[in-house]
Structures are given as C-alpha cells and as structure tokens.
Amino acid sequence: MAELTGLFSPGRVAVVGATPREGAVGHAITSNLIEGFSGEVVGVNPNHDEVLGVDCVDSLADAGDPDLAVVVVPPGIAVDAVREAGECGVGDVVVITAGFGETGSEGATRERELREVAEEFDLNLVGPNSLGVMSTPVGMNATFGPDDALEGSLSFMSQSGAFITAVVDWANDQGIGFKDVVSLGNKAVLDEGDFVEAWNDDEETDVIIGYLEGISEGREFIETAREVTRETPVVLVKSGRTDAGAQAASSHTGTIAGSERAYEAGLEQAGVLRAESVQELFDSAQMLANQPLPANESIAVITNAGGPGVMSTDAVGDSRLSMASFSEDTLDSFREALPAEGNVHNPVDIVGDADVERFTGALEAALADPNVGMALVLSAPTAVLDYEELAERTVELREKHDKPVAACFMGGERVAPAAELLREAGIPNYFDPARAVESLDALAEYREIRGREYDDPTEFDVDRERVRELLDRAEQRGDNRIGVEAMEILEAYGIPIPDGEVVSDPAEAERVAGSIDGEAVMKIVSPDIMHKSDIGGVKVGVPESEVYDAYEDLVTRARNYQPDATLLGVQVQEMVDLDSGVETIVGMNRDPQFGPLLLFGLGGIFVETLEDVTLRVAPVSEREADAMIDEIDAAPLLRGARGREPVDEAAITETIGRLSQLVTDFPEIVELDINPLVATPTGTTAIDIALTVEQ
Amino acid sequence: MAELTGLFSPGRVAVVGATPREGAVGHAITSNLIEGFSGEVVGVNPNHDEVLGVDCVDSLADAGDPDLAVVVVPPGIAVDAVREAGECGVGDVVVITAGFGETGSEGATRERELREVAEEFDLNLVGPNSLGVMSTPVGMNATFGPDDALEGSLSFMSQSGAFITAVVDWANDQGIGFKDVVSLGNKAVLDEGDFVEAWNDDEETDVIIGYLEGISEGREFIETAREVTRETPVVLVKSGRTDAGAQAASSHTGTIAGSERAYEAGLEQAGVLRAESVQELFDSAQMLANQPLPANESIAVITNAGGPGVMSTDAVGDSRLSMASFSEDTLDSFREALPAEGNVHNPVDIVGDADVERFTGALEAALADPNVGMALVLSAPTAVLDYEELAERTVELREKHDKPVAACFMGGERVAPAAELLREAGIPNYFDPARAVESLDALAEYREIRGREYDDPTEFDVDRERVRELLDRAEQRGDNRIGVEAMEILEAYGIPIPDGEVVSDPAEAERVAGSIDGEAVMKIVSPDIMHKSDIGGVKVGVPESEVYDAYEDLVTRARNYQPDATLLGVQVQEMVDLDSGVETIVGMNRDPQFGPLLLFGLGGIFVETLEDVTLRVAPVSEREADAMIDEIDAAPLLRGARGREPVDEAAITETIGRLSQLVTDFPEIVELDINPLVATPTGTTAIDIALTVEQ
Incomplete structure (x- = not known):
C-alpha cells in the first residue's frame, strides 16, 4: 500500500468545516493546525472569509490544491465533502466527523458510501470518527485534542481518540516524543496494516506502537507485519482480551472482536510484541527506540545491594532472559576488584561500600564479556556512591560496548538528577528491578522475532477435485455437518484414516x-x-x-x-490400538478476522478439562507445525516419557500441514475436529472426525 | 511473643560504640538518633566523654538504665556487649555489627553464642548484621541509613538493609510514610513472625509489609500470620522465587531457601498477600491502609473514554474482581443522565463531552447500588472536565458511601494537582487502568482472607502404635526406603489399599x-x-x-x-480396575522451613508432564483438603466430565486428611508418594506407594 506522505507531510492542509466558533471541533483543529505547522493552512467554509487569521474559501475547488483535507462538517454532508476532495485531486483525507458505522444502520450506510467514494478516487482516508493526525517533524497537529506531541521516533496509532489525548499529555510529562500519531477511528479505508507498512518505510520512525480493539484483516495483517517486523519493531496493546473486555470493545466501536485466542495466535505469528498494559507498551517502545539489540539473552546484574539483586534474579526467571555465566577472565577481574564479602557470580554483589570506580569497573568487565548480552546496573543509595557520576559513566560504557543497559538506581529525590542523565541517553531508570528486567526482555523478544525464518507452507500432493465432489454432494443433500464423506475428505488430502x-x-x-x-x-x-x-x-x-x-x-x-x-x-x-499411542486432537475453527485457526493438543478426555492446546492461523509451514507440537505441555509424552517409545512426530507435523492445506483450499469448511488423532511410533491415524460446512 | 515497646518506643537509647569519627557506623547512628528523637540518647564508649553533644559513658552499667541498646562495636566484642546489656537489665537490643552467620564458620559460632546470651537474659534482639530500626511517632531513627522516614501507618520489615535505604528515599518522594521500620539482619533471635505478631497489637500500624528472602519457622509463621491477618493485612515480597533467585538468596544471607512451592503454599495458607514487585507491594499496602474493604468483588467503572474502559475491563478479567451488574434503578438513572451514545452497562461510558456533574452523578448512582462493591473513576482529559473539581467530588463520594474507589485520571501535568488531592485523601491515581484495578484487587483479596475459616484438622481414629512398630522394624533393618511395610502403614492409618x-x-x-x-x-x-x-x-x-x-x-x-x-x-x-476410576497422586515432601508439604494432583503418566498438582503445608483440615481437589485443572474429570460417573470426592478428602495425620505424627517420614491413588465412584484405593524415612 500507499505512501502516506500527503497525510503526514502535507505542504498545504484544507480544513473543511473550519469555523471561528469556540468549542467547535472545526475551531479546535484550525487552532491546533496554525500553531507550529510548517506548511500552509486554508479553511473551507462558505460562511466565512477568514478563520483565526487563515483564509477561508467556499469550496475545496478554490482551496489552492491542498495535499490533505481534514473534514469536520456534519455527517449529512461529510460524504459529499470527501467526494469533492476526490474530484479536486486531493489524495489524502482525514474524516473527523462522527455518526457513521459506530451508530445505527443509517450510519453504517453512510460509511459504506464513504468507502465507495474513497475507492472511486483512490483516497488515503483516515476515519471517520477520528480525533485526527499529528506529525511532529512538520509541526502538524491536525487533531482536536488539547496538546501537541513532543518530537520523537515512535509512531503511534490508536483506535481510541481519548487514549491519544491521555497518552500525549502523559508523554509530554515523561519527555517521550512521537513522529506520527494517528487516530484510526472507524477504519473505513486505512487500517492498522496500512500504517504499519507506511511507517516501516519512514526513516524517522524507529518503533511502531498502537492501541487496537480489533484487527480488520487478520491474515493480511500477519503477512504485512511479518515483513515490517524484520526491520521495525511493532508493539501493540490489543484490548478486549478477556470475555468481559471483548463485550465492551464490540459495543464501543462496532468492531466484531475476534476471539482472544485468534488474536493471541495471529499477533504472535505476525511478529508483534504484545503489551498488556500502557506501562509495558511504553517501557518496551522506549527501549526498542533507544538501545541496540543484544547478541544473546544473557544478562549481567551488577549491584551494591544483595536483596535487590535477588529480586532482579527473580525477574530474570520470569522472563526469557537468563543470568549470564561469566568467562574465567571476567571472574578473575571480579576477584581482583571485589572485597571478600562480594559475590563474583551473577548477580555480581560489589558490596555496600562500593564507590563509582568499583561499580563501573565491574560493569565494564561484564560488558566486555562475550557471554554477556546486556546488563542491569542495580544500586541502593549509599554515602560513598555519587549517583550522577555513576550515571555518566554508565552512559559512556553503554555506548562504548554497544550493548543494552537498564538502570535501577533505587531511591527518590536522591536519584532524580542521575535518572534524568540516564533518560537523556536512552537508558531507562526504574525503581523496581522487575520493571527494568522486563524492559530488557522486550529487546530479547524482538531479537527472537528478527531472527525468525518464515517458510512457505509445504504444498502436498492432494486430490482437490475429489473433495470438491464430496462437499458438493453434501451440499446437494443440504447437510452442513458432513458425516460419511468426512473420512474420505481426509483421505483425499493424504491424512491417514483406519x-x-x-x-x-x-x-x-x-x-x-x-x-x-x-x-x-x-x-x-x-x-x-x-x-x-x-x-x-x-x-x-x-x-x-x-x-x-x-x-x-x-x-x-x-x-x-x-x-x-x-x-x-x-x-x-x-x-486402532489406542493403548500403543497418544491421543491428540487436530482441529480448525474459522475466525471472523483471521480465518482458519488450527488447533493441536492433547486429545481424548483431557482436551476439554486441561486445554493443553496451541493455535495458529492457517496456512502453516512445516516449521510452524513443528513448533505447535513443541508448545503443548504434554509434548514429553509424545517423546517417550516414562519409558514409552516416542511417537512419529514428523507424521503429526505432516497431518497438521495437510489439514492446513485442506482448510485453506476450502473456505466453506468452517469447523473441523479430528479427535482423537492417534499418534504412534509409526504414524498417525484419524479415528474420529467432525466437520461442518457453511451452506 | 513479646511486646516490643522497648524496641520501638524506648525512653532512653544507649549507642554502644558511639563515636565522633565521621564515616563510622557508630557516628551515623548517633547522628541519626539525636535528630528528632523524643527520648534520651547516651553513648557508650570508654574513649570519649561526649559524642555529637551526647554524654558518653564507659559501660552500659553507667548508662542510666536505657530501654534499648544499639550495638555497633566490632564483632569480636559484640557478644560481650550484649551480655552486658542483659546483665544491666536492658530488655531490647539491636545488633548492627556484621561478621556473624553471614560469614564463615567463626561467624556462625559467634551467632550461636549471641543467641545463647539472648536466651539467657530473655532479650528482644534484632540482628546481627542489621541496618537498625526506626519508629516515626517518637522520631527515632536508630539506623545508619541516610534518610528519616515520614510518619505513616505502614510497618515495614526487611531482610535487606539496602532495600530499606532505597525504599525510604523513594517513599519520602512519594509521600508514603511508615510507623516502624526494622532491618531484620540475620534474625538470630527476633524473626518475621515476632514482628508480625507485635505489629498486630500496635494500634498505629494499619498494614504490615515486608521484604523477605526466607522464613525461619514456616509452620509457626503460618499459625501466627493466620491470627494476625484476621485483623491486620500482611503484604510480603518473598524473593528468591525462581531457581536462579533462590541460589542468589542463599549465597546472600546464608538462609537455606525453602523451595518456592513450599513458600507459595505456606504464604497462601498464612493469609499473607504476596507481592511480586516493589510496585505491587506499595500499591497494595497503600490501598489497604487508606480504604475500607469492599462488601463484594464487583466493580463499577465510570469512564468518559471507551478505549480505556475496555482496557479496565481486561484488567478486571485478569483479577479476582468482576464487572458489576447494575440494579434496574441504577440503570434507569444512567439512562436518564447519559446521552444516547453512552453505555449504561459496565463499563459505564458517559461519553467524551461529560462534565463533572455527569461524571459524579454516574459515580454516585453506581456507589449507591448494593450490587457494586467498589468503583474506578477512569477519565481521559477533555476540555469540559475540571480534573480538580472531579477529584474533590470523588473524594466526597468515596467517603459518603464508604466504598473503595481508585482513580485513573489519565494524563500528565494536566492531572498533577488533582492527583495530589486524591492522594491526600487516600485514593491512588494511576495512568494505567490495569494498575488501578490491581490495587482494588488487593482489597478484594484481603476481604477473602478475612472471611476465611480455619478449622482444626480432623483427628481420625488410627493405629499409631502399629506404624511405630513397622517403622522401627525398617529402621532395625537399616532401610530408609520402606518396601513391604508401606502398604501396612497406610492401612494402619485407614487409607484403603487393595x-x-x-x-x-x-x-x-x-x-x-x-x-x-x-x-x-x-x-x-x-x-x-x-x-x-x-x-x-x-x-x-x-x-x-x-x-x-x-x-x-x-x-x-x-x-x-x-x-x-x-x-x-x-x-x-x-x-483394581483402573479404567473405571481416575488416577490421582497424593504425596508428601518434607520442606526444611515448612515441614511436611502435601501434594494432590492428576496421577499416572500425566503427573510429571502436566504437573497438574496443588500443595499445602500439613496438617490440613477437611476444608483445606477439599480446596486442594477444587484447585487442580483436572477437577472436572473427577466430577463426571464426558458422561462418566463422578468419583467419591469425600473419599479423596479423607485420604488426604489421613495422610496429613500420618506425616504429622511421624516426622521421620521425609517423602511419601501414593501414585496412583485410584478414585472411583465408590472410594479410593492406594495402588502403589513409595515411602522414605530419615535414618
């Protein structure tokens, strides 16, 4: 898709519905726009010649070829305004106006019309029901929110406008800046996938972050995000996680929320880092924006305080990181530098009387060790330690060794100036060791994502025509639950049946x-x-x-x-002798956003009570099918736990792959369960199958 | 145990080892003590007549009957100093001096001597290797840390002195105050159980909080804490949670860290709220100190912003709370007050143009609803909303309805004055809806703890002598794994065997x-x-x-x-027909801190791979044994999932109870597994047993 230069770096912006009336949205947007924007602004409103010192014309045709039109007129005439934009050759439009799909059926009809007009003129259209867009390099605030954002390298999309106003106010306070900000609104045309793609091509965007309540085109988003996340990290809060949350989400924006499990699988497959809270979103994003990726997942903790050292170790245990084992050289250098009460192993306890020299000496030795991927500088306040000097030296060492470093200078007022020095150098300082470790964990997670290889799904030799016939036969009978043909359908796709x-x-x-x-x-x-x-x-x-x-x-x-x-x-x-094998389940359910969702897990009577299953959006590659087997808790049972012979895992992988191909080839299959699929040392057999098609 | 009045409210304190030498611990303590302390201070040091303006005497005998002696002399003479305190009738002693159990075998011997002296004179002894103690009502800072704490109602114990200095500095910045603070040091005499008990009797302590790396007497602590937590909430960070963390903990303080699973079970049984991070510790503690307990676990969310509303609902889904269903009256009042785009169901969306009147009207209606146990006021910044006024009105309504309320006034600078108003009234304000919900969740958790009933374990009629004989016979043979007698041992305790x-x-x-x-x-x-x-x-x-x-x-x-x-x-x-029943496992492992730890779970080949088990410190009551059955994921299998007949749960409960009695009666049994214990609709049978005794 789409370059979005006109949207985020327009030379000339027209506000359709600009007005001098205070309190009106058309006033707020005009007022925000004229302050600081490096381009030109023109108002469109037949009732005025001038608004807030800006020229106002009767129609877009007279607006002097704007690059971007911001539409704030009432819903009844908004579609016409967008059509006019198209006719005048304006390529980018933000529709602020509400009263579309988020309201009743009249609004839904209006939104359909809007989409048709956008298609007709190939418009990049944001909204409707949007707070607007900002782009800091050109000083553009085309929103009706109260605050301008600071300049930075995070680009931020949100399905909630209120969340943008809250975040911008808070981020200003924290010194966190943005490149672009977009309020997605109803996503009638441009959606999250379009922005992810556009921001990946934007050199000024280092990290893409977002708040989403739903994803419009699940499979498409996965494909896009996989490419993007090879280069640019994407961190998202997807709300409506729990059942209760999902209800609130659908009543809020009219999104039919896909099931949480589909989102979980889909976002994981897309290479997106998922944040569970606002704090995690920004902690991860800032770390990704400011620090290099680690070469490995091992962390060194250097501390003058044993207790907090133990807390950091707990946090490492909760994360994907591991405590680094130091090389002999490093250990020797610790032995030389530390007093007898110290601990040369990780977490390195340099003892409470450590000064800045001992602290930074230990940090440098750790960062120089190739076994160490990253470091945490963890300090309680003491009389002999100058926090500001420690901060300066930490910044130098971080840059010298080009490894990620987080800080936990614990304390309050005593720490503030040091924390500010660290922050300016892109090193976060948290009171809580757990939070510091989590921020480093985000780097390790993104490192794993960058290292992923995405293969194409295997194309198995199958008898597609035969399945077509069998499904047609069932359709003619009017059955939507397929009985007798189901086993034959599996057989046609090479899945072993008795x-x-x-x-x-x-x-x-x-x-x-x-x-x-x-x-x-x-x-x-x-x-x-x-x-x-x-x-x-x-x-x-x-x-x-x-x-x-x-x-x-x-x-x-x-x-x-x-x-x-x-x-x-x-x-x-x-x-089939069930005793000699392990009963598994392989199934598929069609999700409204992501399409076919494959399930693999422990089958038989345990499937419902233990829910030891894993999911993937289809189609899956061999590598992904293998990973599904790895992911279930009962995987050791497949591998010969308790003296049993291991089952043929390759056969399970192939069965998952063939099922993936089947459900991708035939979108009318909406539900399919093979339970049990018995896996034995010599292969798999589908014992029972339930299959539902859409009629 | 022990009144600790002499420790926290002494009239006269002697610093044994007071010195005018800057940088020395004896100087720092004297200096901290004389500033602000309402009692008298006397130095003990034969080399000086005066230290920092305080009289200095040659020995404790000349110190004028102090209530508390703080010992900072070198380790070689510290035990003698404590003996002198005992001889002079000083009842309370804090040993700051290090070089005891945390160092080598010489230190361990010294610590044993110290304990003997304390026992001889019945001393309340803190430490050794302690940072000291503080008590704010009498203005006493008898630590060598850099900061005085603010006055408040949290009493705080910590096994890490560095953590105290970090927390006090940070808490001063946050406006969080303490009643007493104690650095536990090596816990040679007084341990966490003693302080929990003493603070429960202290009217100025509202919440007991702590950082622990280990618990000295597990079972005793459970008994004490159960009583205390009926009246006073206890919130603890227990570090060394993960394997890596546990290693760090034991090298740090010489505590043999009990296994994490024992701590998890033990602290849960003790009624302790366990915090996983410093943030959670203080969020929970402040809420418990400042707000009433809710009457139920239902929360009302009142918001002007749909997106954050969805986020709060997710957080509720992750907690023990549930979204309140409003009464018809409440719904009617919402319908009257809200515009058509609003949502009268929870989370109540009062829409972006809501002013303070609409906000507080909705909040009041929600708080007045008996279905509502607590409320979250969740707001994005808007032009029509006066945050300070909203804060004032929220405080009034919280007090009027005496229900807990948390706030999420999102934003930065714009929110600061309102947040301060809320904080002063004991209402936390967090940017992150998840954090606000978690703080309310702590109240709900404590409400559950307060409502607990602790029964005595059932005393079954058993043949104790027979087991004595069987164990003696095995001992005479020199076996520590009991083979043939094991089944008879079970039989003697009424556990059905084939x-x-x-x-x-x-x-x-x-x-x-x-x-x-x-x-x-x-x-x-x-x-x-x-x-x-x-x-x-x-x-x-x-x-x-x-x-x-x-x-x-x-x-x-x-x-x-x-x-x-x-x-x-x-x-x-x-x-025994395994097919007609469910294979479970019932077992016991003896933990160094907590003693016998009972395990129940899904047995057979699944026990190791799925680890669907739950644990309790023995002895357990019938109620606790029942709860163990409830807690496993596979519980539905016992209750007749998939059309099977339910098993006899009462028989499982009884088996757990009888096993609990057995392992409590015979401490030499160190390990015992009944796997499988087959549960059928008519009872249980122990099929296989492994039993190890200590020889």
Whole structure:
C-alpha cells in the first residue's frame, strides 16, 4: 500500500468545516493546525472569509490544491465533502466527523458510501470518527485534542481518540516524543496494516506502537507485519482480551472482536510484541527506540545491594532472559576488584561500600564479556556512591560496548538528577528491578522475532477435485455437518484414516473385514443419527466370523431407533490400538478476522478439562507445525516419557500441514475436529472426525 | 511473643560504640538518633566523654538504665556487649555489627553464642548484621541509613538493609510514610513472625509489609500470620522465587531457601498477600491502609473514554474482581443522565463531552447500588472536565458511601494537582487502568482472607502404635526406603489399599487369591529389588488356578536376577480396575522451613508432564483438603466430565486428611508418594506407594 506522505507531510492542509466558533471541533483543529505547522493552512467554509487569521474559501475547488483535507462538517454532508476532495485531486483525507458505522444502520450506510467514494478516487482516508493526525517533524497537529506531541521516533496509532489525548499529555510529562500519531477511528479505508507498512518505510520512525480493539484483516495483517517486523519493531496493546473486555470493545466501536485466542495466535505469528498494559507498551517502545539489540539473552546484574539483586534474579526467571555465566577472565577481574564479602557470580554483589570506580569497573568487565548480552546496573543509595557520576559513566560504557543497559538506581529525590542523565541517553531508570528486567526482555523478544525464518507452507500432493465432489454432494443433500464423506475428505488430502470402507450389505462387510488386519470396528452410517454409540450403533472388536450378523444387528437397531432415518450403510474399519499411542486432537475453527485457526493438543478426555492446546492461523509451514507440537505441555509424552517409545512426530507435523492445506483450499469448511488423532511410533491415524460446512 | 515497646518506643537509647569519627557506623547512628528523637540518647564508649553533644559513658552499667541498646562495636566484642546489656537489665537490643552467620564458620559460632546470651537474659534482639530500626511517632531513627522516614501507618520489615535505604528515599518522594521500620539482619533471635505478631497489637500500624528472602519457622509463621491477618493485612515480597533467585538468596544471607512451592503454599495458607514487585507491594499496602474493604468483588467503572474502559475491563478479567451488574434503578438513572451514545452497562461510558456533574452523578448512582462493591473513576482529559473539581467530588463520594474507589485520571501535568488531592485523601491515581484495578484487587483479596475459616484438622481414629512398630522394624533393618511395610502403614492409618497379603509359600498364595474378588496381582517383595516390573517381578490378571505356578515363577525370576537378594515373599492383591476410576497422586515432601508439604494432583503418566498438582503445608483440615481437589485443572474429570460417573470426592478428602495425620505424627517420614491413588465412584484405593524415612 500507499505512501502516506500527503497525510503526514502535507505542504498545504484544507480544513473543511473550519469555523471561528469556540468549542467547535472545526475551531479546535484550525487552532491546533496554525500553531507550529510548517506548511500552509486554508479553511473551507462558505460562511466565512477568514478563520483565526487563515483564509477561508467556499469550496475545496478554490482551496489552492491542498495535499490533505481534514473534514469536520456534519455527517449529512461529510460524504459529499470527501467526494469533492476526490474530484479536486486531493489524495489524502482525514474524516473527523462522527455518526457513521459506530451508530445505527443509517450510519453504517453512510460509511459504506464513504468507502465507495474513497475507492472511486483512490483516497488515503483516515476515519471517520477520528480525533485526527499529528506529525511532529512538520509541526502538524491536525487533531482536536488539547496538546501537541513532543518530537520523537515512535509512531503511534490508536483506535481510541481519548487514549491519544491521555497518552500525549502523559508523554509530554515523561519527555517521550512521537513522529506520527494517528487516530484510526472507524477504519473505513486505512487500517492498522496500512500504517504499519507506511511507517516501516519512514526513516524517522524507529518503533511502531498502537492501541487496537480489533484487527480488520487478520491474515493480511500477519503477512504485512511479518515483513515490517524484520526491520521495525511493532508493539501493540490489543484490548478486549478477556470475555468481559471483548463485550465492551464490540459495543464501543462496532468492531466484531475476534476471539482472544485468534488474536493471541495471529499477533504472535505476525511478529508483534504484545503489551498488556500502557506501562509495558511504553517501557518496551522506549527501549526498542533507544538501545541496540543484544547478541544473546544473557544478562549481567551488577549491584551494591544483595536483596535487590535477588529480586532482579527473580525477574530474570520470569522472563526469557537468563543470568549470564561469566568467562574465567571476567571472574578473575571480579576477584581482583571485589572485597571478600562480594559475590563474583551473577548477580555480581560489589558490596555496600562500593564507590563509582568499583561499580563501573565491574560493569565494564561484564560488558566486555562475550557471554554477556546486556546488563542491569542495580544500586541502593549509599554515602560513598555519587549517583550522577555513576550515571555518566554508565552512559559512556553503554555506548562504548554497544550493548543494552537498564538502570535501577533505587531511591527518590536522591536519584532524580542521575535518572534524568540516564533518560537523556536512552537508558531507562526504574525503581523496581522487575520493571527494568522486563524492559530488557522486550529487546530479547524482538531479537527472537528478527531472527525468525518464515517458510512457505509445504504444498502436498492432494486430490482437490475429489473433495470438491464430496462437499458438493453434501451440499446437494443440504447437510452442513458432513458425516460419511468426512473420512474420505481426509483421505483425499493424504491424512491417514483406519483401513476400511462403507458397505451396504452384510456380504460386502465380510469381504472388507477380511481385507483388514485383526478385528473390526463397525459403525452405522446415517446423516440422521448423530450419537451412534448411544443407540448401540457402534461395535468394536468384531471378529471376521461375526461381521455378517453384526451388520444385520446394527441396521436393525438403527431402524428401531428411527424408522425414517436415511441409512447409508455400515462402516467397517480396522481397530486402532489406542493403548500403543497418544491421543491428540487436530482441529480448525474459522475466525471472523483471521480465518482458519488450527488447533493441536492433547486429545481424548483431557482436551476439554486441561486445554493443553496451541493455535495458529492457517496456512502453516512445516516449521510452524513443528513448533505447535513443541508448545503443548504434554509434548514429553509424545517423546517417550516414562519409558514409552516416542511417537512419529514428523507424521503429526505432516497431518497438521495437510489439514492446513485442506482448510485453506476450502473456505466453506468452517469447523473441523479430528479427535482423537492417534499418534504412534509409526504414524498417525484419524479415528474420529467432525466437520461442518457453511451452506 | 513479646511486646516490643522497648524496641520501638524506648525512653532512653544507649549507642554502644558511639563515636565522633565521621564515616563510622557508630557516628551515623548517633547522628541519626539525636535528630528528632523524643527520648534520651547516651553513648557508650570508654574513649570519649561526649559524642555529637551526647554524654558518653564507659559501660552500659553507667548508662542510666536505657530501654534499648544499639550495638555497633566490632564483632569480636559484640557478644560481650550484649551480655552486658542483659546483665544491666536492658530488655531490647539491636545488633548492627556484621561478621556473624553471614560469614564463615567463626561467624556462625559467634551467632550461636549471641543467641545463647539472648536466651539467657530473655532479650528482644534484632540482628546481627542489621541496618537498625526506626519508629516515626517518637522520631527515632536508630539506623545508619541516610534518610528519616515520614510518619505513616505502614510497618515495614526487611531482610535487606539496602532495600530499606532505597525504599525510604523513594517513599519520602512519594509521600508514603511508615510507623516502624526494622532491618531484620540475620534474625538470630527476633524473626518475621515476632514482628508480625507485635505489629498486630500496635494500634498505629494499619498494614504490615515486608521484604523477605526466607522464613525461619514456616509452620509457626503460618499459625501466627493466620491470627494476625484476621485483623491486620500482611503484604510480603518473598524473593528468591525462581531457581536462579533462590541460589542468589542463599549465597546472600546464608538462609537455606525453602523451595518456592513450599513458600507459595505456606504464604497462601498464612493469609499473607504476596507481592511480586516493589510496585505491587506499595500499591497494595497503600490501598489497604487508606480504604475500607469492599462488601463484594464487583466493580463499577465510570469512564468518559471507551478505549480505556475496555482496557479496565481486561484488567478486571485478569483479577479476582468482576464487572458489576447494575440494579434496574441504577440503570434507569444512567439512562436518564447519559446521552444516547453512552453505555449504561459496565463499563459505564458517559461519553467524551461529560462534565463533572455527569461524571459524579454516574459515580454516585453506581456507589449507591448494593450490587457494586467498589468503583474506578477512569477519565481521559477533555476540555469540559475540571480534573480538580472531579477529584474533590470523588473524594466526597468515596467517603459518603464508604466504598473503595481508585482513580485513573489519565494524563500528565494536566492531572498533577488533582492527583495530589486524591492522594491526600487516600485514593491512588494511576495512568494505567490495569494498575488501578490491581490495587482494588488487593482489597478484594484481603476481604477473602478475612472471611476465611480455619478449622482444626480432623483427628481420625488410627493405629499409631502399629506404624511405630513397622517403622522401627525398617529402621532395625537399616532401610530408609520402606518396601513391604508401606502398604501396612497406610492401612494402619485407614487409607484403603487393595485386598491381599504378603505370603511366603505358594499354597498361602492360593488361599489369599481365593479370598479376594476376581483375578490377582502378584508382586515379588524384596528390599533389594527396586524395579520389580523390569525383571518380570509383577504379574497382573492372574486367575486363581494359575496362582501356585505364578508364585514359583516369580521367586525363580528374582533368584536368577539377584541370587543374594533378601526375598520377603510375594504380595497377592486384588486387581483394581483402573479404567473405571481416575488416577490421582497424593504425596508428601518434607520442606526444611515448612515441614511436611502435601501434594494432590492428576496421577499416572500425566503427573510429571502436566504437573497438574496443588500443595499445602500439613496438617490440613477437611476444608483445606477439599480446596486442594477444587484447585487442580483436572477437577472436572473427577466430577463426571464426558458422561462418566463422578468419583467419591469425600473419599479423596479423607485420604488426604489421613495422610496429613500420618506425616504429622511421624516426622521421620521425609517423602511419601501414593501414585496412583485410584478414585472411583465408590472410594479410593492406594495402588502403589513409595515411602522414605530419615535414618
């Protein structure tokens, strides 16, 4: 998509609906715009010749070719104003006006019209129902919020305008600056994916951050974000995480919130760092904007205080970081420099009487150690320690060794000037060791994301036409739960099913039973009988000699149970020995935002109670399918825990991959469960399947 | 224990080791003490007549009957100084001097001597290796830290002196005050339990907080804290949570850190609120000190900003709180007061143009609703909202309705004066909705703790003598892993085991097999053969007719495997049908700090991989045993998930209770696993047991 230069660096901005009336949105925006903006501003309002000292014209056609139109007219005429912008060749439009999709059906119709106009003229349109946009390098505040943002390298999008006003006021106080800020509004045209893409191409943006309540095009966003996050970190708060939150989100903006689990999987696959709170969002973003990525995940903690040292170690244990093991050289240098009561191992305790020399000597030795990826300087206030000097030397060492450093100079007033020195050099200082460690953890997380390899999904050789036929046949019958064809559908996509066939007379049943190994399982096949076991419609362990009678018995039971049921025959299958394998589940559910969501986990009776499952948005590569197996808690059971033979993991991977291909090829499959998929040392077999299509 | 009046409100304090030498600890303490202390100070140092304007005497005997002696002399003479204090009738002593248990074996000996002297004279002794104590009502700072604390109602103990200096500096900056502060040092005499108890009796202490690296007497602490937390909340950071952290803790203070899981269980049973970070510690403590407990766990969120409202709902979802459902009256009042775009359901969206009247009207209606236990006032900055007025009105309403309220006036400078108004009234204001919700959650957690009922453990009728005999017999043999007697030990404590006996000839085996239901399980019994199955020493499903031959075969196999093994016979047992029940595990491990730790969870092959288990320090009451069953993820499986018959939960509760009694009665049992304990609809049976005793 789209360059957004006209949006964030316009030479000339027209405010359609500019007004001198105080309290009006058209007044606030004009007033914000004229203050500090390096470009030109023109008002569009037939009732005025001038607004706040700015020329005001009757229509956009007279506005002297603006690059950006900000529309603040009432909803009834907003679509016309946007059309006029298109006709005049204005490429970028921000619609502040509310009263669209977030209100009733009239608003929804209006929003559809707006989208059509934007498409017709290929407009980059923000909103409607937006607070506006800001871009600090050109001094542009085209919002009706109360504050200008400071200049910085974070670009920030938010689905909540109120959140922008709150964040900007707070960030000004904290000295945190932004490159661009955009209030997404209803996302009728431009959405989060467009901004992520545009900001990746923007040299002045170091980190992309956002507050989202929903993602418009899940799969597309994953593809975009994967590319972007190779170069530019993206940190998002996605709210509506819990059920209660999701309800609030949908009543708020009219977004149909996708399920939290889909977002969890999707954002993880997209390479997005997900923040759970505002604090985490900004702690992570500032660290990513100001410090280099670590070469490894090992942290050195240098401290003059044993207790806080232990707290930092706890925090490291909660994170993906690990406490660095120092090289012998480093240990020797600690041994030389530290008193006997000190601790040369991590966390390095340089003891309470340490001065700045001992502190920075230890820090330098640690940063010089190739085993150390990053450091935490953790200090309690003492009489012998000059915090400001320690801050200055810490800044020098951070730059000299080009490794990330966080600080925990604990204390209050005594620390303030040192903290300011650190902050100016991009080193965060937190009172709480846990928070300092978490900020470093964000760097390690992004390092992992940057190192990811994304493969294409394997293309298996499958019989797509056969599945087409089987689904069409079910559609003709009007079934949306696929019964008898489901196993055949799996077979057509190469997913192993038990040997056997559906037969329609007892002699055929005997023939099939003769062709399979061991005893047989026999099941009645009828679209009208859902719970076969309950009516005695399933027989297991049937020897070949009893198959004929068993066939007749099954049919009799079905007839007695429901005389008008359509009987399609009896399925005769080999018995799969469940004891020799592990019961897993492989399934798919279609999410409104992300599309097919694959599930893998421990199957059988444990699936519901323990929920030991993992999810991915399909299609998945072999690498991703492998990772799914790794992620479940019960993975050791697959790998031969308690003296069992390991199962064939490659076969599970392949089954996941083939299922992924199936549900990607056939969007009408909305739900599919293979439970159990029995995994044994020699392969997998799909024992039971439930499949639903959209009719 | 112990009144600590002499420690925290002494009339006269002697500094043993007072000195005019700048930089010395004896100087810092004297200097801190004379500033602001309402009592008298006397120095003890034969080299001086006066220190910093304070009289200095040659020995404690001449010090004019001080209530408290602060000892800062070198380690070599510190024990003598404490003895002198005892001889002079000084009841309370703080030993600042380091060089005791935290150093080598010489220090450990010295610490033992110190403890003996304290016992001899019944001294309340803090330390050694302590930063000192403070008590703000009498203006006493008997520490060598740089800052005096502000006056307040939190009493604070810390196992790290450095942490105290850091916290006091920071707290002064935040306006947070303390009643007493104590640096626990090595806890040679007084420990956390003593202070918790003493502060509970102190009317000026509202909340007890602490930083601990270990707990000296686990079970005793639980008993004390249970009583205390009925009246006074206790919030603790216990560091050394992770494996890495625990290593750092033990190298730091010489505490043998109990396992994290024991602490987790023990602190939970003690009714302690556990904070994971410094931020959480103080957020919780301030809320508990300043606000009433809620009547229920339902929260009302009143907001002018939809997005942050969704974020608060997420935070509520992560907590024990729930979003309140309003009464019809409340909804009606919202409907009247709010514009059409508003949301009358929780989170109540009063829309961006809300002024203070609409805000406080909605807040008042919510607080008046009996369904509402507490409220969050959540606001983004807008042009129509006067934050200071909103703060004042929020304070009034909080007091009027006597329900807890937290604030999230989002923003920076714009919010500062309002935040200060709120803070003065004990209402915290946080930028992050998640943090505001967490602070309210601490109140709900303490409400739950206050409502707890602690019952005595059930005393079951058991055969204690029989177990004594069996354990003695094993001891005489020199076994520490109990084999053959283990099942009998369970039986003596009324824990159901399979029918059967250990026999020593094949005819006896036949007789026993004839007396039990169905087929038999037969196992070789030998203290020398640990892994019976591996050598074919176990036979299952043996029909009565084959028992004779099976006996001989088992004995032959054992002889062939290990000719010199002691064979005690063959165990002949009924077969328990594993398929009809759920395999659970009940076990015990003895923790160095907390003693016997009971474990319950899902058994069989899943116990290790899924770790779906819960723990309690023994002894446990029936209520606690019930709670253990509730807590495992697989609990629904016990209650008849997937159409199975529910198992007999009362039988599991009883088994846990009987095991609790067994391990409490016999401290030499150090480890015990019943795995599986099969739970069926009619009871439980211990199938396999491993039991280790200390020899």
